[in-house]
Amino acid sequence: MAATFTLAWPLVIAQLAQTALTTTDVIMLGWLGPQALAAGTLATTFLMPFMVGAVGIVGAVAPLAAQARGARNIKAVRRIVRQGFWAAILLATLLIPILLQIRTIFGWLGQDPTNARLAEEYIHVGVWMLYPALMAVALRSLLSAFDSTRAILVITVSGVFFNAALNYVLIFGNYGFPRLELRGAALATMITSFIMFAMMLGFVLRHRRFKRFNILLRFWKPDWARFREIFRIGTPIGLTVLAEVGLFTAAALLMGLLGTDEVAAHAVALQCASMAFMVPLGLGIAATVRVGLAYGRGDVDGITKAGWTGFALGTAFMLLSCIVFLLFAPNIVTIFLSPSDPANANALALAATFLVIAGVFQLVDGAQVVAAHALRGLSDTKIPMLLAIFGYWAVGLPVAYVLGFVLEWRGVGIWIGLAAGLAFVAVVLVARFAMRERLGLLDGLPR
Template sequence: MHSLTIRDFAPDMREVRALSLLAAPIIMTGMAEMAINATDVVMMGWLGADALAAGLLGSHYYAFSHFFGLGVLAAVAALLAQALGARRRRDVRRIVRRGLWVGTCIAVPAVFVLLSAERVLLWLGQHPQVASDARLYLDTRLYGFLPGMWFLVFAHLLAAHSRPKATMVVTIIAIGINAIGNYLLMFGQFGFPKLGLAGAGISSSIVDSFLALTLAVFILRTRPFKRYFIFYRICRADFARFIEIFKVGLPIAGTILAEAGLFLASTLLIGRIGTAELAGHAVAVQCASIAWMVPYGISQAATVRVGLSAGARSIHGVARSAATALIAGCGFMVLPATLFLIWAHPIASVYLDVDDAANAEAIAFAAAFLVVAAFFQLVDGAQAIASGSLRGLKDTQIPMWLAGFSYWVLGFGAAILFGFYGDYGGVGVWIGLAFGLGAAAILLNWRFVAMVNRLQRDGFS
């Protein structure tokens, strides 16, 4: 064993190729999921402004339960990668089985949360009619929650084997299924009942079921996976794996919800400033979310690549995989940063009609927020990828606290300070977001370096 040097963190072409082949389909899958959501928004808008407001409120309410499940089940990817890296094939079957049971256990309370949506939304001060219409959507949308959780487990199994293309293909197909389902069920075409928002919920649930069923069939019929006999004796107890998934996954869910909560809180803060600022904020968040899909996909690939090396007890592989992902992610984020900085106003104009004088103020605010967003693109990518690399090491509890401190103590505190006491308004809130993401990038990457040093002391070679 020898000390790590800067050369151990230098990416080589084999690692670049492996990361690219894994990350590209994951990124495309994320983009396809965004396209499905965008289709829902557009077609809800065809029902009218009130239906759109209720549908968006319902989908955001659903998203928080989904993000929780997504975070917990992210542990499956890390555990599978380490098992494969250590060549423990039998553990793969056990982890996937317990992952399916964990997803089922998450779905049970989630359904009750979704059934309580109207009362919760009224308690939060939403308009009674909007809350009632949101419930119509969620009452049918909840049927897709359980298959959605199973789909995540199957997708992690494919990604851990560096076979994410099947997930990408079925998700792209699902865009069309969702659009057709919305058209038939929301608007009552070709003899189907006109169900409005309830039809959108049914369509989304059908899509989730299609995704889970298709990947299950693919796994059962494809050579690298059918040897695991995933569904054979699936009810066999394995509480150790069950608890391990929750132990690793709950902090991941906490981190995801903390970041999502920060952006939700920023929306509420800007909503207190003004309507034009809020419209501009919506545009800027949408643009930043699209750009973020690339480092998010790379971070998921980093979880697998780092996990494989950790399972093989290769400290050099861990360092090289993480460094390659970090360089790739930050390198890409230079592109949206440049676009936001140079073309902020034209980008904002894509979302709002420049010929309508009433939109002029909102466009100006959106452009200003995009300029601030340009400056935190690199750190946003860096913190996402560092988090993914740490998951590959099954290190999730300390990163959750570091991220939570960065987002809510530093980021949210700075947003209030600059936005309301510094008299910067909405721009000040966005400066706070940048501050929080930057702090998370520094602390999470520091944590990863500390973990690499610890692994080396523990005998990784």
């Protein structure tokens, strides 16, 4: 538990800081009004499935680097990170042309034309963050695999301050800057992404522990075996995360059919739930590294302890966040929308209700993310992907649609559907980790 906590706490705070980047955007766009908040939410909700899917693929660097370290195969580390860069550049290049079609796609999906036009303004600027953001994932994975998580923390927290300052001047036109509103928020995020990547790359190139890897040495030299391995392990990870985020994207689009207030309320509740989710996500990343290290050195007992310790810590925190959401939901949502403005009254009431439901599914949300990450440490990603896709899309989305539109529970029904999908995935993934030996997941363990 001490080893897991030492590795995890900087990752937890860094994940919270990463979400704070988006939270800053949400808060400041909320100051512009529900219209800007709804449009910004639709834009980022459209971007996120592509972004996190790609992050999942590049994130395969973490378990692969951890396993290489556990096996003392240090020469493999540079090649893994270099091919992680290659994967990041390829994915960004493929995704950007798709994302630039947001207005056309939103038209097909029946979204409000004004919201679609404003969302397009955000995406056309913010989409270029994909290159630095995805390449930074490869560097974060390297640092995590070698327990250097405090560097991730410092750089990410610095990024929060950069982003907040840039938002303040670019969204509202302060200190002589042009008032760019949604485009200003996107520009701030893009610039911050480049700054954070530059800081992380500089750290890895200059720190004595990582200089020996020479990660940019013969950068253009291919290592097709490692490249394929990243996609073999990472594609199921990316699709798993994509299935979950896609479920929330679908929920946002369903909210868009109900009205602007529902979208704004959904944005507020989802942002709060995402902040809480970052803690078990950080613990899950630590579980991936700890399980991967144990797997690399052939330590069956270490795998058991690493996995269940991460699960216990994640579940304990989510119990706490569940209590906070249940008790203080009406107070929390006023951070995002001013209660003094009568135009916000309906959105505030809806957001408080959605947040109460989010509190209920905190426990299963934490359980499923830690279990998924523990399995990734064993390079077990394909079956968990299939289970997650089924749970989110064959359980969660149908329940959300039936409750929200057939039974006319509207936004409340949609959020209950989200909870149902997460609960299913939590049960099956925790069971899979518990049955890992019986299922043959340790058959490739070094002896």
